[in-house]
Every structure is written in structure tokens, then in C-alpha cells.
Amino acid sequence: MASHAGQLNTHPSDRRDAAVKVTDLHRSFNEAGGVLNGLDLEIAPGEFVALLGRSGSGKSTLLRSLAGLDRGVAGTGRIEVPEKVSVVFQDSRLLPWKRILDNVVLGLRAGDAEERGRQALAEVGLAGREKAWPHELSGGEQQRAALARSLVRDPELLLADEPFGALDALTRIRMHTLLRKLCEVHEPAVLLVTHDVDEAIVLADRVIVLDGGVVRHDARVEIDGRRSQADPVFARLRSQLLNELGVEDDHDSAPRHVARAAS
Amino acid sequence: MASHAGQLNTHPSDRRDAAVKVTDLHRSFNEAGGVLNGLDLEIAPGEFVALLGRSGSGKSTLLRSLAGLDRGVAGTGRIEVPEKVSVVFQDSRLLPWKRILDNVVLGLRAGDAEERGRQALAEVGLAGREKAWPHELSGGEQQRAALARSLVRDPELLLADEPFGALDALTRIRMHTLLRKLCEVHEPAVLLVTHDVDEAIVLADRVIVLDGGVVRHDARVEIDGRRSQADPVFARLRSQLLNELGVEDDHDSAPRHVARAAS
């Protein structure tokens, strides 16, 4: 948990109002142009927001701002976030000198930290790998270990930067289920970056698209119960989001040369 | 290019027979059990093979074997690969002390190396970022730089370990197009790891699934022309592969609690 190093502004009136409140956020790495250009965003407590956007559109920049990790970056704006923020970085960022379990329980001050760590690892399918070094894990395993580390500490706000990018379909579904289960129990606000539109729709209460440094598109997912691609609402939303991202609704639409296929 | 350090076996009879020939490949990292257990694989010259498999199933291990990067790993088997092998690593693996362009043209001995590097960067959408440091790129941008580095050197065999994992839908499609174009020109054999079944079907001539340390499934993609998800052959293959990976053909099928969606 972030410690009370600074002035602690408690606004009882804000309570349950918004977990995250971002107003007119600007961030730029150089004079050439801003990455975030007056972004406004509000996330309600317990709300699950998926963040889509082109590669290089500023998704990670936004997440780092919310996590308070961009001290050196120029910009203005107002950011309000809860105290307990947990981050899943785009790189898995496991400490190479700590074994997996130690990585997961790092900074966890509960008495049963070890036990909870083991359980979290089991949940992400890494039971038995507690004593492995990070470099002994496959890419997807590392990503899952990082996810376990985040989930084990019950944050009020979970910032996850493509946490499932390196996972196969089955493992990914298992992780979805796990994440959803944990969200139901602890009700954190979640901001999850993903490139998979289906994943966004399946998981989130709201999907937003970042473009030009602002939230270009903000769609509430209004599907109750089982969310299936077959559902027409799902399909419409999917198509709409893909359009927003510049793609027509087919995974691949470029013409394919017959010559090549025959070779 | 890998240098002629060893004995050079030229089999004129083999010519055009197979670019990659793997026989009875075993690899294990510890006594507990093997990661690859007698894997056989043949890839024809110019053939595009997509490799699917669970997280931790040994895809990267196989690629590293083919690239000759697993000297320290115990195992047996016979591997024959062409001389000019290019690898896209699962991590982008840019040298942090070189600017992007220098990373791309590293080891490139053509006279117009710089020019080709610039062009490759432009093709992956990184024009103007030639002088950036790797740490100044977003995750997807780093991945594209690594891709550019691989493509710029016209390999006979391209080993790509989830090269599009961190890309959004549009950028991904652009990269598909680019990769396909280059394949048509230079006709390398390609072994591409991906977790995206659609991507595998769209790009590959053949899709194989790694499981239990062997090639469990080997499917030729028999779709001519434009490959669309709407195509029934596509859909059948997709469903079949997903099944093979342990998923029923829907991106998400876990039940979703109504309570949560309403919160």
C-alpha cells in the first residue's frame, strides 16, 4: 500500500463517488507533441474499465500517471486515485534475484503472506514453481506470476497493462475467470489495457478507446449474463470498437495472393 | 549469417526437400521431466508454419533449439536448419545502449544497410523514431523494432516468438501484411509462435500445436484467396485448433455473474 507520505485529503463527500478521477491530463516526453492531451477519465469504485488503443497511443503512459510513477514526465492535470493501487506492468518485472514465491509475496505484510502467495501462484497455474527463478519461467509463466503478485494484495485500484498478452487461449480464459472472481470478492476499480477487443468486452463494464491523447470512445457493456461472441449486442460492440481502432470487423481482411498459398 | 564454423554438410539431394528437419528432439531443464519429448518436425523451404501451444508447453524451447541457442540444455535429437536464421525473441531484446536504427542494422553488412534499416522501420510504422533509445519506445513499438531487425536481413529461416503479442488490432494487421509481403519476395521458411488462433490461420500454410513435448496436431490451411473468419473452412479449422488447445469455440464461455455486471 502506498504510504501516507503526503498530505492526506479525505473528502467524505467524494466517498463512493469515483475511485479514479482524472481531469485535463497532459503528458509529453518532448517538445514535439503531447502523448496525453487533456484526458478526462472517471472510474467508479468497483468498476471494471478496459482500455484499448493503438500501439504508442499512450495507454502505458496513462497507467503510469495513475500509479504515480511519472515524476519526471512533463505535464499538467489533476489525478485522484485511491491509496492502495496495484500495478501489473507491461513487462512482467519480476525481481531477477528473488524466486517466484518471494517475488509474489514481496511487501505483503499479512501473517499468512507465504500461504497466500502459494495459493495465488496455484490459481495462476504455477503451483510447484514457487522456488523457480524468474528466468526459468516461460514468457507466459512470468506474466502469470506478475499477475499473481498483483492480485494477492487486494488493491482498491488495479492497473493492469496487457496482463494476458503472452497467454494462450485456454490459460487466458482461466485468468479471466480468476480475475473476475477476485473482482467480485474485493470489488477493486480496474483499469485493464488490452489489445484484444473480445477480451475487453467479455471482462469489462466499460470499454474506452484512447486516441490522440484523449478518451475518444467510451462504451458501456450492456450485456447481462454469459457474454458470447454470438450475442448480437456483443458483435455490434465489437464491430464498433474495431472500427474505432481502424479495423473492419474481421480478424484479417487483406487480400491474400493465391500464388503464395500454393507454394 | 551463422558462420561456417563447423563441418559443412551439403546434401544436394536434400535441396528443396526441407528447410528445417527435426528428428526425435528431446530437451529437458531438470530431472523432473522433459519439455520436448521426441519431437519431429519438418518445414519445407518457403513454408509458413504457425506454432500454437499452451503457455509453458515448450514453444520457445523449440525455437531456441532451432536457433542453436540452447547449448547448455540437456537433450538429444537431430536438428537441421539452413544457414541464415533470423530470430524474433519473445522479449524484444533491443540493445539498450543502441538507438533504434543502430539496433536494426546491427550486423547488417550491406552497403545500404542504413537505408534499408530506415525503410524497415518505416514499414513497421516507426519512421522518425530512428534516433530514439529503446526505453523510449512503448511495448508495441519495441516489438515492431525487433521485427524490423529480423526482416531486414532476408533470412532463409525466420523464427518468430510471438512477434505481434503486444500489438493492437490495426497495427497487427499491418504487420501481417508486411510479413506476408516479405515472405512472398524472399520465400523464407517461417516458424511463428502465436497465441492467436485466427492469426495462425490467416498467416500460415500449416498450423501445428505443441503439446506434451511433441507436435500433437498438424493442420494444413487449405483456404485459397482471402481468409475470412466468415469462411466455414476457416471457422472449422479455428474450432478444431481451439479444441486442441482445450477451448470450446467461443472467446469466452465462463458464466458471468449477473450481480457483478450490475455493480
Place this chain on the structure above:
Amino acid sequence: GGDEAGPKLELTAALPDKPADGTVLRVGDPATQVALETSGAIDDLDVDIEWANITGGPKTLEAFRADAIDIGSVADIPPLFAHWTGTDVRIVAARETVDPAAHPTYELGVAPGVDVKSIEDLKGKKIAYSPGQAQGALVLNVLREAGLTQDDVELVEMQSVDDAFSVALAGKQVDVAPLGQTLVKTYLAKYERDGATTIPSGVRDDAWTLYAPTSVLEDADKAAAIKEYVAAWAKAQLWISDHPDEFAKAYYEDHEGLTPEDATYVVDALGKFTVPTNWDEFIARHQVTVDTLVKEQQQEPLEVETLYDRRFEKAIAAALGGESS
């Protein structure tokens, strides 16, 4: 550091007979320590002594300044430099060799193949010269005796650390260098077959002193202790002269780690000591050296007599009675 100081004593006042109880004298004079211990005379000593294994000019001076010892044992040069660099010291005991010509402390080492038979041959030669050390003063004294000036020879400035001089000779980097007796032995043993030689320096270099900072002598208790110590020291020097074999074994062999042969050689070479009970001649010879240094090294002129605390001359004389000349 020094314990609480005793009562103040003028430098001209008579020396008290007994130090207060608990007075500890810190002495840097390992050779005398060994002699006293070996002869057993140390049991007769009435003062508490804390021995420090420190000898030689720079080290004793450092220790004086750090208030780590009260009295040190050196040749006649270090007290001069102590004075010239602002540490007020007094010489409280003096020793000579009985037959200085036959038992010089230093000889002039001559490099293999260099033709130097006498000090007159030094003209035009390269001579190792360590300005701040006794060897440096010796070179100047030798030049004076040979009727040469610094301009007649080539002085190669180098410090006589360890065996640097004999190495420089062996490597023919210098033609001539003053060597102490221990180095003469090893130098000749190693390089005589290549034509290395040594010649006598022709100047007296046997002066040996005990000296102490003035501040110590102004402490009545310390001064009384030193009075006792110099008496014991004088007897010890005579004991050394009378028991060369015992001293060779105890000091050079056991304490300094020389082989028995080398130890015997050194003791023989250094000859018998005598402790003068009248310092007039000793001081006069010292003045000659001082004048040479003043002339050749542009030091401040000095009446060396002022560096001697002759109250101890009497104390030594009294202690020795008729034993010495």
C-alpha cells in the same frame, strides 16, 4: 597519548632524582630494549617503560609529533631536521664507536665495473643522494672531505627506502651510493663477482643519539625518568660492546630475523661502542656536519650546542662512574 603531565620543569633546572610513581616513559629504542632484556639489567630499572618498536628519523619524528613516544634513538641528522622543521627537541645521550675508521656505519658502494678506488675518484660520478636522510648528509660530508662540490658530481636524488640504493647500484643506475653495513654484506655477497666493490667513506658517521621533544623534558617526572633511562641506556651500550655474540643473537637474529652469519657480521662490522662522558668533541664534530648542511642544503644556520641538554651528560657520567673514557 601522554598521561597526565607531571610538574613543569625549566630546561635549566636541575634534574629531579625520582619520577613520581606511575610515570611511564615511552621509548622507541628496540636495540637497547633487547640489550636490557638479555642482560637482565631491565630488572634494575626503576622506571616503568613502554617500549615502541620504532627507530629512525622520520618515524620517531612522526611519533613525537603524534605524542606517541617520549624518547627516540637515531643518528645525528634527525634531531637537526626536527629542529629545522619546527619540532623542538634536545639530544640527551650520545654514543660513538671505539675505532670509527675500522667500523664505519656506512660504506660507499661502487657499482660493478665502475672505477672508484678512493673518494677522490668520485669526481664526475653519479651518486645516489637522499637529501633528508643520514645517507644524504654523509654524501655531503664525503664530498667535503674529498674537496669536491655538488657541481663536480652528479647527484641522483632518491630515497634510501629499503634496499633501493643497492638495487640502483646493481642496475648501474648510479655509480656510487652509501650503504649501511647490513646492505654492504648483501650487496657484496650478490655482486662482488660482477666487480662490485665498496670503499670506506673516510668520514666519521658513528654518531648515535637519544633525543626527546623539549615538551617531554619540561615534564619533571618524564625528565627524571629519562635521567634513569639514559643511565641504563649507557650501561646497555657498553654491555653490547662486551657481549657481541649475545647481542647478535638476541637482537639481529631473534628480533630482526637475520641469519646467524649475517648477525655476527653486522655486530662485528659495527664494532665496539663507547659512551662519552664529555660531549665537547662529539658536539664539535656535529657542528661540522651542521655547517656542511647549512652550506649545501641552504638550511638555517644553527649552533648545534643548543640542541644538547647537557644535564644528561652529567647524569650519564655519574652513572658510568669510571667504566668509560
Place this chain on the structure above:
Amino acid sequence: MTTLTAPYRRAISSETEDVRPLRRRLGPGKPIRFGSLIGIAVLLLAWIVGSATGLLDERNLSAPWTVIATGETLIENGRLQESLVTSGIRAALGLGLGVVVGLVLALVSGLSRIGETLIDGPVQVKRSIPTLALIPLLLLWFGIGEPFKILTIALAVFVPIYIHTHNGLRTIEGRYAELAETLGVTRGEFIRHVVLPGAMPGFLLGLRFAVTSSLLALVVVEVINATSGIGHMITLASNYGQTDVIVVGLVVYALLGVTADAVVRLIERKALSWRRTLAS
């Protein structure tokens, strides 16, 4: 809701505000400009106060004003400048030679196990042996002239360069070597593009030690057959017990050492600007 919103950076203009979540900073934070000078200033102040109050005995550590006066005298009669020039040239030549030798040995030993086999052991032996004890041998082999002095300095210098570069090189991440292998670079390119930049942090740290080593070695080599030089000046003064001259020498050493170190660290900052570390 409990928000943790302390102002991180004040508004640039009256309209724009900049409120960021405040997290406890665990790294050291922004460098303080000329920070290390402050420590030296404190040291200097302690010296001045100590001397003025008599806490520091003038005979053991001359007072700053005495040192300045002595320094002025030394400058007037030209000894200080002369010493500086002589020593400077010696140190620079020795440093240059030592750096080249250390670097080459480190590369050979770092990149081939056979090279390591032959080089590493003897270097460890060399560095365990006091330089002073080697002087007789060096005198015999190289004489007492300038070559001896420069070679001795080089011998002192090459050790930290070798050790640090070798260590830096060996601790380059293995994955970069793998990458280079798949790119099919030649050994020369590998050294130029991977090994040297990767070992650069180690090398530069070694250089910081090498620079001071070269200065410290002056005290050892200028004992022999030197008529000027900072080391010679100090040795001579300590034989005579001239505390004030010694302290002038030490002040010069401190100045040279701190300046050289600052220069190397500046180079470090420039050359390693690609790094994202706790310090940046």
C-alpha cells in the same frame, strides 16, 4: 474516498494545475546540483574551525592559512607548477598505457576461456603484491629513468581497469550475446557493438579507480631519481618533517583526485545516458 493528492509540481500558469498521486519515493530522488562540493566544503570548514580553535594541532595538520601561504611560496619559486607539470605528464602517460593494457587484457581474458586461464591468475597475483615490494625488480628491469616511472604507474593503473572491465564484460546479460549470435555479427562487431558498450559501465568505474591509482603511484615512483613532482615533493617534505609542504601536496592531491573523479563521472553520465537506473 481517501485520496492521496499532494501537489507534486505547482501550476505552471494560474489556469493549469498539476496534481499527481504522491508515492513515497524509494530511490534517491533528483541529484542535488554540485552536491558533492557541499561535503567537501563541510570538510574544509571543519579544517578551518579546527585549526582556528586549536583543536587541530598545527604541527600535525597545518592550518589552511599556513597551507595557503606555503602554497604561495611554492608557486612563487615555481616548485609547485614544475612539480605539477612533471607529475602530470608522468601520470597521464602511465594512465594511458595502463588503460590500454588493462583493456586489451580484459577483452582477451573476458572473451576467451583460454585467455582467461592465462591472464586472470597472474593479474590476481600481481594485485596481491605490494607495489613497493616490486620496485626492486622494476628498477632492475627498467632502470631508474622515466620509463621505469611510467611503467610502474601503468602497472598500478592496469589492475583496476582490467578487473572492472573483465567483470563488466562478464556480467553483460547473456541474452544480448544470444541476440548477437542470431544476427550473425563478426567477433569484431560483437566486441564493438555489444561487449564494449555493455562493459562500459564497468570500465568507467575502473577508470575512476585508475585515475586515483595513477596519482597515488606518483608517491611511490617519485621516491626514486626524481627531482620534481608532487610525489617527490611530499616524500622530501615528510623526510624533513615539513608538515605545511606535505599538506600543500595533499591538498593538490585532493583537488586533482576530486576533479578527475568528477570528470570521469561526467563522462559516465554522458556515455551511459541510455541507462535507466535508480540514480537517473
Place this chain on the structure above:
Amino acid sequence: MTTLTAPYRRAISSETEDVRPLRRRLGPGKPIRFGSLIGIAVLLLAWIVGSATGLLDERNLSAPWTVIATGETLIENGRLQESLVTSGIRAALGLGLGVVVGLVLALVSGLSRIGETLIDGPVQVKRSIPTLALIPLLLLWFGIGEPFKILTIALAVFVPIYIHTHNGLRTIEGRYAELAETLGVTRGEFIRHVVLPGAMPGFLLGLRFAVTSSLLALVVVEVINATSGIGHMITLASNYGQTDVIVVGLVVYALLGVTADAVVRLIERKALSWRRTLAS
């Protein structure tokens, strides 16, 4: 097709074969067991041959057999063991003290800019100044007894520990500090779990230098009021020109130095087994 299939590892049994693509290895390859001993053996051989053929003059560098004979004498009369014990205790105490001080200073200076401001400058000054020149002050402050010796050794030791740990710490990748901040660890946990392990490679390299520094410092401190010790033995022997005793001393130094270095490197290998570097 042109394949490049040289056998990398021979078949384990007659049925299994192991043919891997052979790539030019750019890293140094597998460590040769006891490799560094080979270099030392070569050095030793050169010494033996040089002495036997007379290429190395016995008068400058005693022959190995002379050294062994002298060594035996020194062991018989107990001087060598006594010296070793005395020096060993001094070096160990000085090393221990220096390591602790260096580590604490490095942590304070590495983790806070204010600490750095006050500590870094003076340390740079200290390390630019020859230890020999500091002796008078140290004598004044600590006397001429054991405390002086141990403190002087500690002063020589703490510098490499400080510099290396500080450098190691400052070059920990910034992303790990970021991670720690998001995990909300306390400062103590941050130091224990991120800073210390991250700075460990630097610290261990510093330790390699510190160990030799502690041995070399013996030669300096045992000049003053010591009656036994390896440094004292060497100084005394060189006063009397006893080449053979000096060389015995140097051999002891080499043995101690190489052994200590090997021990630290072993610790390095164990403690840093998580690293995947060019060397592994």
C-alpha cells in the same frame, strides 16, 4: 540445401544422437575448471625455469627452492606462523570494520541525496590522498598501538566497499524501484529486498578489492611499532636486503590474495546464481 550440422554433443548411447545447429559462440564459453590456477602454474613454471637457467638472477628474485628453504627456516623458528596470525587478525578486524562502515555509508549516500552530499565528497578526497601521508594524523588520533593499525586498514578497506556498493546501488534498474513503490514496501524492505540484492554484484566486486586492500595495508601499518606480521617481516627484510625473505613474504601475499579472491568469487557465483550473464 546447405545445412550446418556439426555434432555439438556426441551421442549419449549408441541409439540416441545429438546433432545441434552449430553457431559461432560469441560469449566466452564454459568455464575451464581451475582455469585460473593454470595461469598461476604457468607463472610458477616461468619462475622455476627462469631461475634454473639463470635468466632470472637469483640476486634479484630468489629461486623457488631458495624461497622454499627460507620458508622452511621461517616456519621452523616460528616467525612465519606468528606473522601470519598477527597479520591475519589485524587484516580480518580491519576488513570487518571497513566493510561495515563502507556498506553503511554507501547505503546512506546511495539512498538519500543529502547523505550523498555529505559523504561522497569527503570519501573522494580521502581516496585521493596517499594513506602514507595520512599516517601522521592517524598516529596522532589513534596512537601507535593496535587500534591505529586496525583503523588504518579499515580506512583502506572502506573506500572500495563504499564506491562499489554505492555504484552498484545507483545502477540498479529504475524499474525495480518503481515496482517496489507500487508494492508499497517500507524503506527497510526496499533496502533488504531490492537495494541489497541489486547492489550485491557491486558490493562483491568491491569486496574483492577490499580484501587485497586489507592485505596491502599491512605493509603500511606494520612499519610502525609492530614486532611481527607479514608486512613487518617484509619491511624488515628489505631493510636488510634479505631478498629471499622478501620473496617468501610476497609468495605468502600472493597465496593469501589469490585464495581470498577465489573465495569471494565463489561467494559471488553462489550469491548471484540468479544472474544469466555472458559468463554463465
